[in-house]
Amino acid sequence: MPLIGLLLPDGxxxxxxxxxxxxxxxxxxxxxxxYDVRVLSDRGGRITGSFGVAIATQALGGEAYDTLLVAGAPDVVSTTPLAQARLRMVAARSGRVASLRLGAFALAEAGLLDGRRATTHATHAHALQQRFPAIRVDADCLFTQEDPVWTSAGMTAGVDLALHLIERDVGRGCVQRVAARLMIPMLRSGAHPQHSAALDLQATSDRVATALEFARNNLRRKLTVEDLAEVARLSPRQFSRIFRNQTGCSPARAIEKLRLEAACVLIRQGRLPFETIAGETGFGDEERMRRAFTRDVGQAPRAIRRMAQMARAA
Amino acid sequence: MPLIGLLLPDGxxxxxxxxxxxxxxxxxxxxxxxYDVRVLSDRGGRITGSFGVAIATQALGGEAYDTLLVAGAPDVVSTTPLAQARLRMVAARSGRVASLRLGAFALAEAGLLDGRRATTHATHAHALQQRFPAIRVDADCLFTQEDPVWTSAGMTAGVDLALHLIERDVGRGCVQRVAARLMIPMLRSGAHPQHSAALDLQATSDRVATALEFARNNLRRKLTVEDLAEVARLSPRQFSRIFRNQTGCSPARAIEKLRLEAACVLIRQGRLPFETIAGETGFGDEERMRRAFTRDVGQAPRAIRRMAQMARAA
Known part of the structure; x- marks a missing residue:
């Protein structure tokens, strides 16, 4: 039964x-x-995480682990020479040693990363390299693997690391099923960048979506590209470019479409006078609305309303 | 400061x-x-998880939570009528209540899901629907959201749920940055299926890759589609179809290419006689290897070797 040790610092x-x-x-x-797991700390006993979660631990002692995971705190905490010696000893007896996020600093202080490629969370990669020049720090990968020492960027990269360790133990087929059970969207290799381009794209799309939603809720207002860009927190130029890329049309054209769509619904309902609808949907007056409909929809508002009435009567 | 309560069952x-x-x-x-967080259990005190992790908890009492997360154990555990009453009371005082994986059963037992749409891990969705017909169980979404009650499939869907709760509190922009910090590949909506097509595709690609790797390591053997399909754990028909889709050629053609590639290296090295190379790379005899090279590479092995020697001499 492979024994997993998870070494936690205070906080x-x-x-x-x-x-x-x-x-x-x-x-x-x-x-x-x-798998069997032991939650460990340097001295054992109850320790408290940075977020108030208190957990029972065993003291890091003479036991050997198939995999020893070394975690960190939100910020770098220095270890004592005694703790470093203990970690070196247990690491030497263990099959694999792997760090999570700032746990890389603990491995580095114990001298376990010298001459090796290692990673940590991008926010602290530079600091790791500065303090330990003998490490080849890779600031943008999810995890590194130089048996018997692995390092990871922590957070979700810890999940990717664990999946790879399990793959080593029980094979790829099983890991695929574990990933499916965890509803993980994809298996990521260690070389995967910490930064997700898809997430960035979502953020951008989101800005366009936010701007469109704002426009939809404020059709009555005069909506300039500047207004929408501000809502999207982009410069007008960036906004226009991204908007065009994603929607295939200009912001002005998109607003015109939103106005036509909203007005069409009100025209069909048949309750409000055209002048009111034109005001509410931002066309301003009835004549401008009529021209927009004739140009774009090929039918005047009056014809659209008549058709809708006939359809209801039928 | 929004207060998060996490209610854990024994195990x-x-x-x-x-x-x-x-x-x-x-x-x-x-x-x-x-955010401030309290780890809770029905009676308070130290409780142990299914995997041996022991954690300190407070008793679920009269406090009100902005968000109360209700977790489960690996299997369904029934709650007492008293615990159900307590959960109902705290839920009524709390802003939002959300279940993680089989925590949905605890919410259901407390009557908090009646008449609502709810989800749980796909493995237990049928059981939830059977036991609680008044719930509209959605067996294939990451989470549901019918304020003030949310339910999630647990595992990584719990992360998606938490991101959406945070989005409600602090906005989309901040959540994007939190997701980036966590190295999450994408933000997933509640409607996202539990099952990942991308993961499936990786598994399939993986099967093809495994078969190709097997072929590469066993070129000397007679390699039939049946052999490779077995390695890939697919039927020969499935295997041929998937292989063609992914590589653009038939398995037989791919093996021929692998043989040519491997033989070419040995021919260029110039150490082994052609007959040996032909045997090692599965062409069988020198004549068959020569025909394959002339047909495919446009050069006979002898010419390839001579060119390589000249290049080395130059």
Whole structure:
């Protein structure tokens, strides 16, 4: 039964426990208690995480682990020479040692990363390299793997790391099923960048969507590109370019379409006079609305309303 | 300061803590202790998770939470009528109540899901619907949101749920930055299916890759489609179809290419006689290898070797 040790510092991050959840899911998928886990700290006893979660730990002692995961706190905490010596000893006896996020600093202080490629969260990669020039720090990968020492950027990269460790133990097929059980969208290799382009794109799309939603709710107002760009928190030029890329038309044209769409609904309903509809949907007056409809829809508002009335009567 | 309560049952799953890690990351992103968290259990005190992680909890009492997260154990555990009454009371006082994975059963037992749309992990969705016909169970979404009650499929869907709760509190822009900090590949809506097509595709690609790797390591053997399909754990028909889709050629043609590639290296090295190379790379005899090279590469092995020797001499 592979023994996993998770070494937590005082004030550990809750996300340090996430890789353990992956080993737990692997056990569920394997249908047997395959992995065994020990939560450890340097002195043992109850320790409290940075977010108030208090957890019972065993002291890091002479035991050997198949995998020893070394977690960090939100900020770098220095370890004592004694703790460093203890970590070196346990690491030497263990099959694999892997750091999570700022846990890389603990491994570095124990001298376990010298001459190796290692990573940490991008926010602290520069600091790691500055303090430990003997490490080849890779600031933009999810995890590194130079047996028997692995390092990861932490957070969700800890999940990717755990999946790869499990793949080593039980094979790719099982890991695919574990990932499916965890509803993970894709397996990511260590070389995967920490920064997601898809997430960026979503953010951009989101800005366009936010601007369109604002426009839809404020059709009565005069809507300039400047207004929409401000809502999207982009410069007018960036906004126009991104808007065109994503929608295939200019912001002005998109607003015209939104106005036509909103007015069309009100015209068909048949309750409000055309002048009111033109005002509410931002066309200003009835004549401008009529011209827009004739040009774009090929039918005047009067004809649209008549057709809708006939359809209801039928 | 929004107060988050996480209600854990005895034998809770470690992954129940993952959403808390998201709130922790939000605090880090916001640069202030915005969210506060309490880990709770029905009676309070130290409780042990299904994987041996022991955690300190407060008793679920009269406090009101902005968000109360209700976790589950690996299997459904029934709650007492008293615990149900307590949960109903705290839920009534709290802003939002959300279940993680099998925590949906606890909400259902407390009557909090009656007449609502709800979800749980796909493995238990049928059981939830059977036991509680008054719930509209959606077996394939990451989370549901019918204020003030949310339900999630748990595991990574708990992360998606937490991100959406945070979005409600602090806006989309901040959530994008929290997701980036967590190295989450994309933001997923509640309607996102539990099952990932991309993951499936990776699995399929992986099968083709596994078969190709097997072929590359066993070129000397007679390699039939049946052999490769077996390695890929697919039927020969499925395998040929998927292989063609992914590589654009038939398995037989791919093996021929692998043989040519491997033989070419050995021919250029100039150490082994052609007959040996032909045997090692599965062409069988020198004449068949020569015909394959002339047909495919447009050069006979002898010419290739001579060119390589000249290049080395130059």
């Amino acid at each position: 550990f991050e809750v996300c340090s426990l996430t890789p353990v959840a992956v080993f737990e899911a692997a056990n569920a998928e394997l249908g047997e208690p395959f | 809770f799953e470690v992954c129940s803590l993952t959403p808390v890690a998201v709130f922790e990351a939000a605090n880090a992103e916001l640069g202030e202790p915005f």
